[in-house]
Amino acid sequence: MLTARFPARYDHLRAISAFVLDAIKDSPFDDRQRYAIDLAVDEACSNVIDHAYGGEDRGEIRILLDLNERGLKITIQDDGEPFDPACVAEPDLTSPLETRCERGLGLFLIREMMDEAVYDFSCPGVNQLTLVKYFTPSKITEENDRPN
Numbered sequence: 827m828l829t830a831r832f833p834a835r836y837d838h839l840r841a842i843s844a845f846v847l848d849a850i851k852d853s854p855f856d857d858r859q860r861y862a863i864d865l866a867v868d869e870a871c872s873n874v875i876d877h878a879y880g881g882e883d884r885g886e887i888r889i890l891l892d893l894n895e896r897g898l899k900i901t902i903q904d905d906g907e908p909f910d911p912a913c914v915a916e917p918d919l920t921s922p923l924e925t926r927c928e929r930g931l932g933l934f935l936i937r938e939m940m941d942e943a944v945y946d947f948s949c950p951g952v953n954q955l956t957l958v959k960y961f962t963p964s965k966i967t968e969e970n971d972r973p974n
Contacts, residue, residue: 828845828893832845834886839871847860865935866939872932873909874902874904885905899957940957941959
């Protein structure tokens with residue numbers, strides 16, 4: 827298990843990305859899966875800064891990585907305001923862009939990019955998002971490789 831702590835700042839998102847990508851550089855993930863992992867982690871950490879802490883420099887983001895024979899488990903922890911994913915409506919992806927809600931795509935994106943995304947608030951004062959990506963082909967890879 828690899829662990830790291832980062833200040834909850836936008837200029838540290840690149841360091842978080844480097845930490846995650848370095849950990850999986852020799853794994854069986856293909857480029858699309860690595861990109862999906864990186865995008866999901868970036869979105870999740872941006873949400874921590876924006877929503878849990880309400881801005882920069884108000885806390886830290888802890889990342890725990892567990893790379894095993896089945897895939898990767900990423901745990902993202904913060905001490906900010908709790909987030910209830912059940913309160914987020916599914917985004918409307920069919921209406922014209924100018925009528926869509928500005929927010930709400932982050933959770934959708936995270937769920938689409940990863941095989942599992944589980945929020946846990948069982949430890950008082952700690953928010954935890956666990957993301958899992960298996961080595962088997964991802965949903966995105968399968969959809970993009972399907973013949974038309």
